[in-house]
Amino acid sequence: MNLITFAQSIPKAELHLHIEGSFEPELMFEIARRNNIPIPYNSINEVKAAYNFNNLQEFLDIYYAGAGVLIHKQDFYDLTYAYLCRAANDNVKHVEIFFDPQTHTHRGISFETVIEGILEALHDARKNLDLSSYLIMSYLRHLDEDDAIRTLQQSLPYRDHITAVGLDSSELGNPPSKFAEVFSLSRDQGYKLCAHAGEEGPAEYIWEALTLLNVDRIDHGNRCLDDLKLITELSNRQIGLTICPLSNDKLQVVSDLSEHPIKTMLEHNLKATINSDDPAYFGGYINQNFTDLITPIGLNEQNIIQLAKNSFQTSFLPDTEIETYLDMIDNYVQLMPQ
Numbered sequence: 001m002n003l004i005t006f007a008q009s010i011p012k013a014e015l016h017l018h019i020e021g022s023f024e025p026e027l028m029f030e031i032a033r034r035n036n037i038p039i040p041y042n043s044i045n046e047v048k049a050a051y052n053f054n055n056l057q058e059f060l061d062i063y064y065a066g067a068g069v070l071i072h073k074q075d076f077y078d079l080t081y082a083y084l085c086r087a088a089n090d091n092v093k094h095v096e097i098f099f100d101p102q103t104h105t106h107r108g109i110s111f112e113t114v115i116e117g118i119l120e121a122l123h124d125a126r127k128n129l130d131l132s133s134y135l136i137m138s139y140l141r142h143l144d145e146d147d148a149i150r151t152l153q154q155s156l157p158y159r160d161h162i163t164a165v166g167l168d169s170s171e172l173g174n175p176p177s178k179f180a181e182v183f184s185l186s187r188d189q190g191y192k193l194c195a196h197a198g199e200e201g202p203a204e205y206i207w208e209a210l211t212l213l214n215v216d217r218i219d220h221g222n223r224c225l226d227d228l229k230l231i232t233e234l235s236n237r238q239i240g241l242t243i244c245p246l247s248n249d250k251l252q253v254v255s256d257l258s259e260h261p262i263k264t265m266l267e268h269n270l271k272a273t274i275n276s277d278d279p280a281y282f283g284g285y286i287n288q289n290f291t292d293l294i295t296p297i298g299l300n301e302q303n304i305i306q307l308a309k310n311s312f313q314t315s316f317l318p319d320t321e322i323e324t325y326l327d328m329i330d331n332y333v334q335l336m337p338q
């Protein structure tokens with residue numbers, strides 16, 4: 001079996017996926033049409049041509065505009081179910097999905113509409129696709145902390161359906177320290193914690209996420225490699241890093257995929273994982289992220305096995321379920337044809 005097929009077929013978890021970032025242009029056109037919302041593009045090709053970004057903010061401007069056509073519970077259901085089908089097709093067994101409630105509540109869409117559409121799709125995928133899933137509610141860091149606290153309060157009726165909270169959007173100038181209180185309140189509610197840090201922001205933001213927010217996992221974290229002490233801390237504590245190679249390439253976090261640091265991270269014993277972030281905008285889902293790295297950085301079979309194991313080991317699943325998935329990977333490796 002060649003390495004590409006090996007990476008595509010290995011059981012894996014996806015831990016860094018913004019549901020709004022899985023909005024394919026075809027579905028965007030369809031939902032815009034049925035909701036009677038004009039969009040500033042004449043064709044799918046015109047949309048795709050606009051997906052050319054010099055940095056995170058240029059992407060976010062287009063991403064928030066795209067999310068603006070989502071109005072009804074059915075829209076959120078369709079968006080989520082479409083992603084889950086693609087994930088299952090990539091041999092993803094468990095997903096931990098971000099949603100950005102404030103992106104929608106600020107447009108007058110209720111928290112209930114958003115979450116109920118998403119939860120119904122997650123439920124159907126458990127049944128129809130045998131796909132396990134958790135939901136992560138992400139606070140928008142370009143807004144203030146009081147807004148995040150109001151969002152936390154809105155989430156409480158759904159407490160049992162949300163596993164963790166996250167922190168995303170424009171990183172530079174919006175350090176984790178701005179959100180220390182809402183993260184502490186979220187932990188009091190029993191939510192697990194993660195935060196985007198060190199994507200465009202400095203290693204210092206990763207320290208803040210660890211020491212001021214007390215996160216269980218870091219999203220991205222690329223810039224940890226600038227700080228030897230931080231590498232040691234992350235490695236000693238085996239903190240998960242949800243790395244997104246195609247995102248890093250498209251947002252110019254790395255100059256070229258051949259410069260991608262994930263292999264170096266594994267060499268430092270960091271718990272790196274591969275994820276797709278916003279696959280509709282960055283050119284591919286999780287398997288594309290694996291396979292596009294194989295040649296440019298020389299990802300080998302052992303690296304692929306390690307990345308797949310890391311994805312379950314750093315998930316929010318209970319230990320017994322993690323063990324079951326690790327056994328599934330071992331069986332897959334043992335039984336694969338040479």
Ligand SMILES: Nc1ncnc2[nH]cnc12
Pocket residue numbers: 018021056063168169170171196199247277278
């Ligand atoms: N890569 C990313 N970084 C920060 N916020 C995001 N929201 C969606 N994708 C994001």
Ligand SMILES: [Zn+2]
Pocket residue numbers: 016018168196219277
């Ligand atoms: Zn992200």
